[in-house]
Amino acid sequence: MSARNSVVVRLAGESGEGVISCGDILTQAAARGGYYTQTFRTFPAEIKGGPCMYQFRLSDEPIWSHGKDVDLLVCFNQEAWDLNWDSLGPEGVILYDSVEVTIPDEYLDRARPVRMDELAKEIGGSTRAKNMVAAGAITAVIDFDTTPIEELVLRRYAHKEGVADANIAALHAGADESADLAGRYPLVPPVEVEEDRMLISGNQAIAVGAVAAGVNYFAGYPITPASDILEWLSVRLPQVGGLTIQCEDEIASLASVVGASYTGAKAMTATSGPGISLMNELIGYAGTAEIPLVIVDAQRGGPSTGLPTKTEQSDLNQALYGSHGEAPRVVIAPVSVEDCFYSIVDAFNYAEEYQVPVILLTDQGLATRLEVIHRPDPDALNIVTRRTSAGIAREDYKRYEYTDTGVSPMGLPGEPNGMYVATGIEHDEYGHPGYTPEIHLGMQTKRLGKLEPVRETSRVATHGEAQPEDIAFIGFGSTFGPVREAVDRLREQGLSVGAFYPRVLGPFPASRVEAFVANATRIIVPEVNYTGQLARLIKAETSINDLESVAKCDGLPFTAEAIMDLAAQEVAA
Amino acid sequence: MSTRKPNDYKSELKPIWCPGCGDFGVLASLYRSMADMDLDPSKTVIVSGIGCSSRLPHFASTYGVHTLHGRPLPVAMGVKLANPELTVIAVGGDGDGFAIGAGHFPHASRRNIDVTYLVMDNEIYGLTKGQASPTSLFEQKAPSTPFGNPEDPLNPLALAIAAGASFVARGASFNTKALTELITQAVEHKGFSYIDAMSPCTTFNNTQESWKDAVTDVAPDHDPTDRVKAFDLALRGGFSLGILYRQERTTQTERYKAILEQAKPSDVNVMLDGFNARKGAAIGKPA
Numbered sequence: 001m002s003a004r005n006s007v008v009v010r011l012a013g014e015s016g017e018g019v020i021s022c023g024d025i026l027t028q029a030a031a032r033g034g035y036y037t038q039t040f041r042t043f044p045a046e047i048k049g050g051p052c053m054y055q056f057r058l059s060d061e062p063i064w065s066h067g068k069d070v071d072l073l074v075c076f077n078q079e080a081w082d083l084n085w086d087s088l089g090p091e092g093v094i095l096y097d098s099v100e101v102t103i104p105d106e107y108l109d110r111a112r113p114v115r116m117d118e119l120a121k122e123i124g125g126s127t128r129a130k131n132m133v134a135a136g137a138i139t140a141v142i143d144f145d146t147t148p149i150e151e152l153v154l155r156r157y158a159h160k161e162g163v164a165d166a167n168i169a170a171l172h173a174g175a176d177e178s179a180d181l182a183g184r185y186p187l188v189p190p191v192e193v194e195e196d197r198m199l200i201s202g203n204q205a206i207a208v209g210a211v212a213a214g215v216n217y218f219a220g221y222p223i224t225p226a227s228d229i230l231e232w233l234s235v236r237l238p239q240v241g242g243l244t245i246q247c248e249d250e251i252a253s254l255a256s257v258v259g260a261s262y263t264g265a266k267a268m269t270a271t272s273g274p275g276i277s278l279m280n281e282l283i284g285y286a287g288t289a290e291i292p293l294v295i296v297d298a299q300r301g302g303p304s305t306g307l308p309t310k311t312e313q314s315d316l317n318q319a320l321y322g323s324h325g326e327a328p329r330v331v332i333a334p335v336s337v338e339d340c341f342y343s344i345v346d347a348f349n350y351a352e353e354y355q356v357p358v359i360l361l362t363d364q365g366l367a368t369r370l371e372v373i374h375r376p377d378p379d380a381l382n383i384v385t386r387r388t389s390a391g392i393a394r395e396d397y398k399r400y401e402y403t404d405t406g407v408s409p410m411g412l413p414g415e416p417n418g419m420y421v422a423t424g425i426e427h428d429e430y431g432h433p434g435y436t437p438e439i440h441l442g443m444q445t446k447r448l449g450k451l452e453p454v455r456e457t458s459r460v461a462t463h464g465e466a467q468p469e470d471i472a473f474i475g476f477g478s479t480f481g482p483v484r485e486a487v488d489r490l491r492e493q494g495l496s497v498g499a500f501y502p503r504v505l506g507p508f509p510a511s512r513v514e515a516f517v518a519n520a521t522r523i524i525v526p527e528v529n530y531t532g533q534l535a536r537l538i539k540a541e542t543s544i545n546d547l548e549s550v551a552k553c554d555g556l557p558f559t560a561e562a563i564m565d566l567a568a569q570e571v572a573a
Numbered sequence: 574m575s576t577r578k579p580n581d582y583k584s585e586l587k588p589i590w591c592p593g594c595g596d597f598g599v600l601a602s603l604y605r606s607m608a609d610m611d612l613d614p615s616k617t618v619i620v621s622g623i624g625c626s627s628r629l630p631h632f633a634s635t636y637g638v639h640t641l642h643g644r645p646l647p648v649a650m651g652v653k654l655a656n657p658e659l660t661v662i663a664v665g666g667d668g669d670g671f672a673i674g675a676g677h678f679p680h681a682s683r684r685n686i687d688v689t690y691l692v693m694d695n696e697i698y699g700l701t702k703g704q705a706s707p708t709s710l711f712e713q714k715a716p717s718t719p720f721g722n723p724e725d726p727l728n729p730l731a732l733a734i735a736a737g738a739s740f741v742a743r744g745a746s747f748n749t750k751a752l753t754e755l756i757t758q759a760v761e762h763k764g765f766s767y768i769d770a771m772s773p774c775t776t777f778n779n780t781q782e783s784w785k786d787a788v789t790d791v792a793p794d795h796d797p798t799d800r801v802k803a804f805d806l807a808l809r810g811g812f813s814l815g816i817l818y819r820q821e822r823t824t825q826t827e828r829y830k831a832i833l834e835q836a837k838p839s840d841v842n843v844m845l846d847g848f849n850a851r852k853g854a855a856i857g858k859p860a
Binding site for chain 1: 586614618628638640644650653654655697822829832833835838839840842847850
């Protein structure tokens with residue numbers, strides 16, 4: 001079989017069997033070997049036990065989706081087969097534990113038993129290195145150089161004598177097990193590149209991006225799938241003179257972020273849907289008191305406790321409209337792991353420039369998956385800081401002064417001329433409580449109106465035709481990858497197709513969306529939720545009525561193939 | 574010698590409280606205490622929640638944050654952590670602090686946040702017109718408890734001591750001299766200082782005369798460093814005015830400062846290196 005430029009590998013087993021660490025080490029080795037990679041994981045909601053799955057796709061070219069048809073399915077136990085057999089591609093190969101798994105006869109011609117438990121025990125005295133036997137078996141099938149894996153193993157177990165050797169022995173033993181399948185899915189060798197690349201998750205890209213943006217205060221409360229931002233910054237923020245605190249709940253987290261930002265700090269929190277629900281009152285407060293801050297919402301399946309470890313894009317409405325009254329905010333949705341880095345920088349810049357709360361919407365899939373990205377250059381970033389009262393005379397200072405931009409100078413404690421009381425009660429230009437019709441209308445106009453320029457200037461992710469004639473895809477967030485991949489394939493078929501992904505959903509770039517679809521025969525809006533929240537937003541904000549809302553509510557991300565099916569469905573009709 | 578006068582801390586806004594409201598006495602004591610300490614108004618932040626007493630920041634010419642119902646403590650913590658140079662005073666009422674905001678009180682106490690918390694306790698909801706509060710008495714009649722309050726009141730002083738507040742005192746709005754001194758000691762105390770300021774609501778729960786008769790000073794031989802005795806005093810009936818408990822303990826600010834000092838300085842480029850996946854690149858520590 002000729003070398004392929006993309007391979008999809010899925011590992012499945014019981015949580016605790018080393019499935020995740022096996023996937024992690026292979027992914028890291030692949031990235032270090034020069035491949036692009038993207039992972040896709042499902043987690044059990046339980047701490048111990050429960051089925052888990054780790055999928056990764058390798059390619060010598062940038063990867064935009066995790067892939068649908070599995071080329072190589074690795075089953076650590078019977079349940080792994082039972083739950084994952086239907087993900088197997090038409091020519092997919094199965095590697096399975098020789099003792100634990102029974103494969104139906106019709107699959108045996110492309111299934112290979114691997115003595116995972118047995119060899120691990122032989123080599124290391126326990127089944128602990130089972131996952132390295134599996135890793136070795138995989139490398140043989142895809143012609144993957146084991147050197148980077150060995151380097152990583154040596155590094156990981158540098159302090160544990162004998163463990164590294166046992167793991168490497170298990171790796172080689174595994175490779176021997178599937179030696180007869182060598183070359184079944186030969187992966188093309190990676191292209192030699194000089195550029196710097198990184199292997200990073202969405203949450204990590206947000207955390208390090210926040211540092212690049214100048215964050216110096218983080219408060220949070222543990223919640224899946226956002227907790228690793230809290231944990232990562234707990235270590236890193238003190239290293240740059242900042243501070244991370246775990247609070248008693250999400251309300252206290254955001255309240256303390258308000259307090260920190262009031263003093264001039266760049267402050268943020270990160271949470272998921274249930275946490276945002278608790279924060280809504282404070283989002284309205286920060287909007288009214290005009291306190292800059294950033295909230296990351298790594299969306300998960302809802303409502304209520306919902307699906308804590310699955311993905312969904314169902315907090316769009318909450319992000320746009322949550323909190324009583326009509327409260328200003330900017331809502332940003334990054335479209336890829338790399339974009340998470342730049343979007344958190346945007347988030348801080350919007351917060352500082354407009355003195356508003358900014359909500360960054362990711363989702364479980366985007367937040368937790370690993371991706372190879374181009375290393376960002378922090379020095380090339382434009383970093384915005386808020387307008388302050390510095391240089392204004394005490395008698396002239398008005399915290400909530402009406403200005404051309406609607407943005408007023410913010411007094412920071414320590415500055416003698418900037419003293420004021422931040423308040424959520426309706427107030428006049430001085431911040432004094434005031435409830436006249438003129439004050440309320442004036443201040444609502446100022447607070448909501450100041451964000452208007454964002455509609456025209458916000459970044460948009462586009463792909464394909466700028467004004468497609470056949471199919472126009474509009475979406476937000478993590479569906480961009482599979483849509484992008486589908487756009488390429490559809491254009492290869494001769495169709496005029498494009499994708500338009502507003503990164504800022506509130507305020508919505510209505511006229512730019514209208515321009516994008518001006519010539520389109522079909523407008524398809526794919527999103528991972530039940531009610532089609534983006535489709536409704538487009539209908540509310542634009543003159544577009546005739547669109548196909550494709551809301552998918554199964555806790556799983558779109559694949560490029562599913563987008564292709566959408567495109568094909570109506571063509572056939 | 575103080576160069577600032579109490580009037581220097583008054584804002585141009587006049588308090589909106591009812592005539593005779595205890596909060597006037599608390600505000601006067603606060604002005605006087607700030608003058609006694611010669612606090613720099615531009616380095617002083619008064620943080621409040623929502624309620625009659627929470628309007629207070631608007632009446633002071635310092636920095637202020639008039640937050641949401643129940644949230645002054647976490648906001649005050651954020652202010653202090655982000656800028657330890659500031660003097661941070663949180664104020665509010667018993668409904669704000671012990672009903673909707675009660676979840677924050679024990680955590681502020683155990684963290685020993687370096688903030689003074691001044692609660693104007695009138696045992697009633699004033700701003701919403703007289704409903705029972707968490708410190709209202711058993712069988713007290715109010716619009717929301719027409720058959721008498723079926724609940725027992727919370728004991729904020731005992732709660733504060735139990736949860737780890739390092740300064741716990743009681744004052745009264747009708748004894749401004751003593752209250753002024755208490756506020757000064759509380760602000761000068763390192764760590765979380767809680768003052769329960771009895772502050773009668775003359776409109777909905779006029780306890781002024783009965784409270785005046787009921788208060789006693791904390792006995793001169795009371796040892797405020799004895800936590801058990803302080804707890805005993807807090808649990809006993811009656812109203813002892815003065816410092817019930819005082820403890821020297823590292824503050825949250827100091828503990829975070831220590832974390833900062835121990836941290837190995839880094840920058841964003843080094844952090845990005847941790848994710849490096851370039852072929853042949855040195856293996857960094859796992860990011």
